[in-house]
Amino acid sequence: LADPALVKVVRVQTAQQMGTAIQEHASDADALVMAAAVADYRPAETADQKIKKSNDEMRIELAKTEDILKTAKGKFVRVGFAAESENLVENAKSKVSSKSLDLIVANDITADGSGFGSDTNKVTLIDRDLAVEELPLLTKYDVSNRILDRVKALFKD
Template sequence: MDANMFDHPATQENITRLRSRGVFLAGPAPGRLASGLMGIGRLVEPADLLGYIAAALGKDGDFAGRKVVVSAGGTQEAIDPVRVITNHSSGRMGYAVAEAARDRGAEVVLVTAPTALPDPPLVRTIRVKSAQDMCDAVLAETPMSDALIMAAAVADYRPSVMAEQKIKKTAADEMSIDLEKTTDILATARGNFVRVGFSAESENLEANAADKVRRKELDLIVANDITEEGSGFGVDTNRVVLIDREMEVERLPLLTKYEVGHKILDRVSALLKS
């Protein structure tokens, strides 16, 4: 397909007819075409095509008609125009949860801090930077949602004041930056929806996670030990412990993050039915 062919009235008329018959369309994608022109008409990339297929197969799943808001990535808190306070989160866990929810029929909104990951197909993606940006986006999306799954690694503190210009190195051996607390998104986001938190810990995994469930009055928390091989940052697997509001503990084996996403959604689905 060459430039402007997709937008041609005849093409659009045929697409409308196909959609009215229940045909699920994937693409076409934008980019450089065979003619060298830029436009809409490229074949969808194989990884994205698999996402379209999974979504089509699962469109009538147990989350059909449900809206799920998922957060992902590590927020960035600006020190000056160049530097930020952030963490090692790759965003993979949150993206995997978003894709799993999509593949079970949900309308998915992914609120993501900066990552190197592409937007998942058929997922409405909202890109943010800071904890406050993420808080604003989540609070805007949750009032009409059925579940909030906070997989993002949100900064607990931010610089009290962002320097307007780049801070220069001086002869001093030390430097200090005053910090203030960020808004606790899960504690703030309240409503008639299931609230799921995450707890990445380096010690006392279950005790720390259970404490978060009580303090934030969560329906479920997903806890992992970041020091364990295959369960930390930047990998495609995770070994998690699920703790619900009744303090019942479920310890899962090492799974892919997509599989973990489905395990979480199994619990969310049960909570929505209860």
């Protein structure tokens, strides 16, 4: 896909690089929309070379990934996404509060026609006042336009 017009794109490969890029570039942003599905955990150590097979068992220690959206600094509209498999609204409301979000897009990844690998999605929008709006099943394009409409409305607040 081509980069969108009027959007500065910074390409990264790791969550740590993403966190650094946001700290460097977000201060002059109007909105920070964090749709990336960043893993909650990462390998505690990485290898520079291929790890050769041996007869020994291998264990990978995991370290918690920094919460990029929670630690992002700046005066911009904050939009987060939550892919949930249970307690959708409750978990999403908790994230609105803990991350000081203006809006969260909560996605029940167990719902039919929703989530990864589908052209449609059924999401719930929750704003900073914890007001809940459940959207019907829509194309992802239509979902993105509904989110954009909500972000534009936040600039008027």
